[in-house]
Amino acid sequence: METLTFKFNATKSVPKHAYVGVVASGDLEILLEPSKEEKAYVVVRTASDGFGETWKNLLDRFFAVHDIAANIEINDFGATPGMVSMRLLQALEVCSSEKTER
Amino acid sequence: MELNPHDLIRFRNPDSIIFDSPKPGWAIESLMRAPFVVVRRAPMLGSAVPVGIRGGSRNQRLAATIELDHIIQRVAPEELALSKSWRTNKHLQEIGISYALEFVDSLLTQERMNWGPTGSVGFELASGIFTATENSDLDITIRVTKFLTVDTAKELMAKLLQAPVKVDVQLETIKGCIILAEYARGESLIMLRTTDGPRLVKNPWL
Numbered sequence: 001m002e003t004l005t006f007k008f009n010a011t012k013s014v015p016k017h018a019y020v021g022v023v024a025s026g027d028l029e030i031l032l033e034p035s036k037e038e039k040a041y042v043v044v045r046t047a048s049d050g051f052g053e054t055w056k057n058l059l060d061r062f063f064a065v066h067d068i069a070a071n072i073e074i075n076d077f078g079a080t081p082g083m084v085s086m087r088l089l090q091a092l093e094v095c096s097s098e099k100t101e102r
Numbered sequence: 103m104e105l106n107p108h109d110l111i112r113f114r115n116p117d118s119i120i121f122d123s124p125k126p127g128w129a130i131e132s133l134m135r136a137p138f139v140v141v142r143r144a145p146m147l148g149s150a151v152p153v154g155i156r157g158g159s160r161n162q163r164l165a166a167t168i169e170l171d172h173i174i175q176r177v178a179p180e181e182l183a184l185s186k187s188w189r190t191n192k193h194l195q196e197i198g199i200s201y202a203l204e205f206v207d208s209l210l211t212q213e214r215m216n217w218g219p220t221g222s223v224g225f226e227l228a229s230g231i232f233t234a235t236e237n238s239d240l241d242i243t244i245r246v247t248k249f250l251t252v253d254t255a256k257e258l259m260a261k262l263l264q265a266p267v268k269v270d271v272q273l274e275t276i277k278g279c280i281i282l283a284e285y286a287r288g289e290s291l292i293m294l295r296t297t298d299g300p301r302l303v304k305n306p307w308l
Contacts, residue, residue, distance in 0.1 A: 022284045024270055025221070025241070026295070048161045078163065082299045090291065090302055 002049045006059050008040040010069035018094035021087045028079040030091045035069045046076035054081060062088050070095065103176060105151060107143040107279070107297075108220045108243055110177040110228040111168065118172035119155070122165065128157040129164050136229040139168060143279070145297050156225060156233070177228040179218020179243050183207060187227050197236045199223055202267040206242060209261055216245040220272070239268040244282075246273045249307045255286040273306075280306045 014034045021029040035041070040063055044055055058081055072091075079087070105111070113119065116133040132155055133139075142165060144152035150167040157163070188194050188203045203219060210217045219227060221241030226233040250273070259282060262269045271282035278296035285292055291302045 021293075022281045024272075024281045024283070027281065027293070078161070080299075083293075083295075086293065086300045086302060090293070093291075 002046050002052070004044040004046065004052055004055055006042040006044070006056065008042070008059070008063040008067065010035075010038050010040045010063070010067045012066070012068045014068050014070060014092075014095040015098055016095055018091045020090045020094060023075070023077060025077050026079055026083065027077055028084060028087055029075040030087050031073040032091045032095050033071045034095065035071050038069055040068060040070050040072065042072045042074065044074045044076060046074075046078075048076065048078050058084055066092055068092065068095070103170065103173070105141050105176060106178065106274075107141050108179050108218070108224065109141040110138050110225065111141060111151070111153065111173045112137050112175035112177070112228075113139065113168055113172050114174050115172070118168055119153070120150070120167045120169075126162075126164065128162050129155045129166075132157045132162070136225070136231040136233075138225065138229045139166065140225070143295055143297055156222075179220050179224050180216055180245070181218070182224055182227045183218045191227065193232050194223070194226065194234060197234060197238070198266060199234055199238065199240060202240050202265050202269065205265045206240065206262070206269060210244065213258070217242055221270075239270050240265070241270045241272070243272045243274050243279070247276055249305070250285075252286060252288040255282055256288075259283065259286045275306045277303075277306055277308070 017034065018032040021027055023029060042059055119133060119139065139153035139155055142152040142154045147167065149170045151170060153166055153168050155164045155166055186207065188200045191200065194200045219240065220243050222234040222238050223240055262271065272279045273282055273285065278294045280292055280294055291304060292306055293300050294303045294306045
């Protein structure tokens, strides 16, 4: 079990929170709360140790394109980088949509 | 030979397992202990089957491949459920998993669903090697070829909550696999895991 933290500069605010993903092996959960600060804070708790560099590269790429101001918690259960990227885009979609869910 | 993700395959010789990267010690030990690997959800490369090696701890998982010729047996999760071999597995009885398997089997048989144990429990049932522990969840796969409503998924979740251990369910549709717990939330998009990677879809059966 490893906890990794990351900080990014952010310019875009998002209207609402998001919760996506599941507790399942090969998957992850993402909890996203909009932030008033012009920063994104990401905390990753992962069951797979030793992938700090992979997480850094993946999040660098994501926030280079989507610099959203948010506090993000990720609980990872051994997801592949492809799965992580899809879930981040899903969280972005949910937190950016103005209409209420369902 | 038809191979699906989660199938356990027995190999002749640990040397027939091909690694992309240098072999960690735990992986070699694991191959020596039990001659089984698990089919991964990834594309076949010619006659090379994508497989995963499981080590003793949760983060010990490694991707590898094996040539079809080197496979001597394939055990599908459904076969493990049909043979009910947990009834004669002392270790699984001791750690309480047998009761959970019995519960799930009777529930899903009643629901007329094809299912099978995967993860550590499936591995132990196929190989006979102690793999599951007292802390293990029960991972299962259910083959659902026809559309299942979200309401039915919710009811199934509620029934499975009565099981003596936590049951994690993957539904295998004709297009790939989804997680029951996610589908039962009834959101507009669901993650479908396919051999070509994950994608978000509206209907995982279309």
